[in-house]
Every structure is written in C-alpha cells, then in structure tokens.
Amino acid sequence: MKFKMMVAMLLFALTTVKAQEYNAPKFGKGLFNLVGKDSSWTMKIGLRAQFLATSTWEDGASNETSFLIRRSRLKFDGYAYSPKLKYKIELGLSNSDLSGASQFTSNAPRYILDAVLMWNFAPNLEFWFGQTKLPGNRERVVSSSNLQMVDRSLLNSVFTIDRDMGMQLRHHFDLTNKFVVKEIVSLAQGEGRNVTTGNLGGYQYTTRLELFPFGDFEDHGDYSGGDLSREETPKLSLAAAYDFNNNAVKNRSNQGSYMANDSGFYETNTSTLFVDAMFKYNGFSFMAEYADRSAEDPYAKNADGSPLLKDGNQVVVEVGEGFNLQTGYLFKSNWEVSGRYTSIMLDKNITGKNPENQYTLGVSKYIVGHHLKIQSDISHLQIKNDNDELMFRLQCELSF
Known part of the structure; x- marks a missing residue:
C-alpha cells in the first residue's frame, strides 16, 4: 500500500508542473526529461503498458480466452553527479510483473525489475552494480517493449537466466575500422531477482562475447526486434555466452523452483551455454539462438541420498537443449510480417518431458516505432505423444 501511495504521489507531483515551465519531450522519449539546475543530474521518466488478448485451442478441449494487462511499468534513467555515472530503475506494476512473492522475497510482491548503477570509469569500460538482466540469451536482453512478436519464444521461457543481483564489467573495442568486439563478465547471487534471503547456494558467473564484423547496428538494433532502422548496409552480430551457477538450488539455474529437501536445499552445479546471431x-x-543446460547431478536428493520427490515424482534439474529461428521483413508502410520456429528438447530420460516444436506467424503494425504498435501472431505447438495446441494473440504496446 505504501508503495502504491508513493507512486501515486510521484505521478501527481509531476503532472501538476505548470505547462509554461515544462516542455514535454517527443512521443516515445519519456514523460519527463528533468535536468538539475547545475546539470549535476538528469532523470528521464517513462511509462509503458501492454494490453493482451489470447485465445487457445487444444486437441479434444474447448477454447480458452483471456484478456490481460501483460506488462505495466515505470522507468527512470539518467545520470547522477557525472554523465559517467548512469543509473536505471524499472518498476513493474501489473500482476504478472509482481508475481513470484515467496519467503525468499520476504513474502512481498516483486516490484523492482531493474535498479542498477553504471559507472564508465575508463575508456570503453563500464562497471555495473545492482539488479538487472544477466548477459545470457539475446532474446531475453531485448526489452519486452522492443520485441518483433507478441512475446518471447519457448527457448527463453525454458532456458533464460533473466535478472539477478550482482556486478558486471562491460568492455568494447575496435578490432579494425569496422570490426567491433564487446565483452561482458558478471558475478551474481544466483537465485533471481528481488531475493532477500540468500545466498543459499554458491555464486553465479556469466561471460558473453559479441562480434560485429560489419560494424555496430544503428540505434542499438542488435537488441531490438525487426529492422526499424532499415540498415543501409548489412549488419551482423555473432555472440556466445556461458553461465555457471555454483551449487544452484533452483531447477533452472537461477530460475524455476527451489529444490527444497529434508535438510534445506539440494545443490548442484548448473551450466548453460548460449550461442546466437x-x-x-x-x-x-534474422535472429538465431541455441541454448544448452547441463547439471553435475540433475537428480535432486535428500540428505541421506534418497530421491527428492514432489507429488510422487522425482525432482530434477531441467537439462537439455533448444534452438530458435526468427525472421521478418518490414515494409515501407511499417507493416511487418514475421515467422518463428522453436524446438525444445529436454532430456526425456531425466525430465520425462517430450520434445516440443512451435511454429509462429506474426503481423505487426508500427505506428510510432516500438513505442506505439499493434501486434498479432498465431502459433501451433506440437508435443510428441501429447495434445497439440493452437494459440492466437493480439497485443497493443504503448510506451512514453
């Protein structure tokens, strides 16, 4: 309740600024762009929301339809004291943004998505400290407001390492006058975002290398869906990331469910490899991604070595691999047609799960780039020896 009152008071204070004292920025550039009198700080305040309608059909089952505010968020970014010390804060307000409250988050909604300081302390070198996305799969790092389709693929759902609290070191350099190389290393707590009770296992170590043989993309297009900048020359990014979660206590590295046993938690080293372009x-x-997760011992156990069971089933780390291929073409009318193929192949001998293949066809209309757009897609999910599923989605994105 206190948090909601704080947000309401902040919005009221900002919206009561006299019109003659403030000129609003262009649509999509934030609600407010504030600058201190001595230019020692700046703050851009943004607001966004996604409105989603979904309809699904399963073999032998009736149709299910739902309407949802998929995302609703407040964003703050700028610099403090010096342009070399930047910050980003993003708060989630929709039910899906807040979901996941547990004893490990002090039984509180998970309001905070990002809260990170970024210090450019040397040329081409930045130190990040706080909670933000880890440098894992490309699709996850692409903002949900900049997606080419209604939402991310099944590969991201199963293999992402998402957000965590910790430190990152980011560097880039020019190998030639066009060839750019970017490197990231990260140390994180290893249990996901907004955790207040930790560190239960060990730490999580992530590294990512990105190659740009034809130079950097326009407008950070390597982390944005669709070619809205209409690159005048071919641009390519090749990347690989490796994540090692020491003594992970969750069944999807730092995501998924805690593997609680009779003495606390089952721990095992978990590794995830990502390769993307x-x-x-x-x-x-065109975007391609491959992911592979392995574990030192994927079978969770109790202290005495007996199998850890939940609802009569063996608890395991979800090991296996998946890949995702996605492409699209943006017409001059700012209509885009896109397609995606995703295959998830968890180790059936361990997880008991059958392979899944999903085919998706999407159509998007960009009214003001990614800031105001309408997107729709239809997906066919094939699960071996199980029911197939057909899903239709319609979504509107509005961001200031």
Missing part, C-alpha cells in the same frame, strides 16, 4: 539489412531481419 542477429542479422539486419534494408528491412529484413
């Missing part, structure tokens, strides 16, 4: 040229875009 992004290509864009003149309205055409």
Whole structure:
C-alpha cells in the first residue's frame, strides 16, 4: 500500500508542473526529461503498458480466452553527479510483473525489475552494480517493449537466466575500422531477482562475447526486434555466452523452483551455454539462438541420498537443449510480417518431458516505432505423444 501511495504521489507531483515551465519531450522519449539546475543530474521518466488478448485451442478441449494487462511499468534513467555515472530503475506494476512473492522475497510482491548503477570509469569500460538482466540469451536482453512478436519464444521461457543481483564489467573495442568486439563478465547471487534471503547456494558467473564484423547496428538494433532502422548496409552480430551457477538450488539455474529437501536445499552445479546471431539489412531481419543446460547431478536428493520427490515424482534439474529461428521483413508502410520456429528438447530420460516444436506467424503494425504498435501472431505447438495446441494473440504496446 505504501508503495502504491508513493507512486501515486510521484505521478501527481509531476503532472501538476505548470505547462509554461515544462516542455514535454517527443512521443516515445519519456514523460519527463528533468535536468538539475547545475546539470549535476538528469532523470528521464517513462511509462509503458501492454494490453493482451489470447485465445487457445487444444486437441479434444474447448477454447480458452483471456484478456490481460501483460506488462505495466515505470522507468527512470539518467545520470547522477557525472554523465559517467548512469543509473536505471524499472518498476513493474501489473500482476504478472509482481508475481513470484515467496519467503525468499520476504513474502512481498516483486516490484523492482531493474535498479542498477553504471559507472564508465575508463575508456570503453563500464562497471555495473545492482539488479538487472544477466548477459545470457539475446532474446531475453531485448526489452519486452522492443520485441518483433507478441512475446518471447519457448527457448527463453525454458532456458533464460533473466535478472539477478550482482556486478558486471562491460568492455568494447575496435578490432579494425569496422570490426567491433564487446565483452561482458558478471558475478551474481544466483537465485533471481528481488531475493532477500540468500545466498543459499554458491555464486553465479556469466561471460558473453559479441562480434560485429560489419560494424555496430544503428540505434542499438542488435537488441531490438525487426529492422526499424532499415540498415543501409548489412549488419551482423555473432555472440556466445556461458553461465555457471555454483551449487544452484533452483531447477533452472537461477530460475524455476527451489529444490527444497529434508535438510534445506539440494545443490548442484548448473551450466548453460548460449550461442546466437542477429542479422539486419534494408528491412529484413534474422535472429538465431541455441541454448544448452547441463547439471553435475540433475537428480535432486535428500540428505541421506534418497530421491527428492514432489507429488510422487522425482525432482530434477531441467537439462537439455533448444534452438530458435526468427525472421521478418518490414515494409515501407511499417507493416511487418514475421515467422518463428522453436524446438525444445529436454532430456526425456531425466525430465520425462517430450520434445516440443512451435511454429509462429506474426503481423505487426508500427505506428510510432516500438513505442506505439499493434501486434498479432498465431502459433501451433506440437508435443510428441501429447495434445497439440493452437494459440492466437493480439497485443497493443504503448510506451512514453
């Protein structure tokens, strides 16, 4: 309740600024761009929401339809004291943003998505400290407001390492006058965002290397869906990331469910490998991702070595692999047609889960880029020896 009152008071205070004292920025550039009198700080305040309608059909089952505010968020970013010390804060307000309250988050909603300081302490070198996305799979790092389709793929759902609290070191350099190299290393707590009770296992170590043989993308297009910048020359990003979660206590590295046993938690070293690519040229875009998760011992156990069971089933780490291919073409009318193929192949001998293949066809209309757009897609999910599923989605994105 206190948090909601604080947000309401902040919005009221900002909206009561006299019109003659403040000129609002262009649509999509934030609600307010504030600058201190001595220019020692800045703050851009943004607001966004996604409105989603979904309809699904399963073999032998009736149709299910739902309407949802998929995301609703407040964003703050700028610099403090010096342009070399930047910050980003993002708060989630929708039910899906807040979900996941547990004893490990002090039984409180998970309001905070990002709260991170970024210090550019040397040329081409930044130190990040706080809670933010880890440098894992590309699709996850792409903002949900900049997606080419209604939402991310099944690969992201199963393998992402999402957000965590810790430190990151980011560096880039020019190998030639065009060839750019970017490197990231990260140390995190290893249990996901907003955890207040930790560290239960060990730490999580992540590294990512990105190669740009034809130079950097326009407008950070390597982390944005679709070629809205209509790259005048071919642009390519090739990347690989490796994540090692020492003594992980969750069944999906730092995501999924805690593996609680009779003495506390089952712990096992979990590794995840990501390889991905992004290509864009003149309205055409193509993205490919591969993920592989392994564990030192994927079978969870109690202290005496007996199998850890839940609802009569063996608790395991979800090990296996998946890949995702996605492409699209943006017409000059700012209509885009896109397609995606995703395959998830968890180790059935361990997880008991059958392979899944999903085919998706999407259509998007960009009214003001990613800030105001309408997107729709239809997906066919094939599960071996199980029911198939057909899903239709319609979504509107509005962001200031």
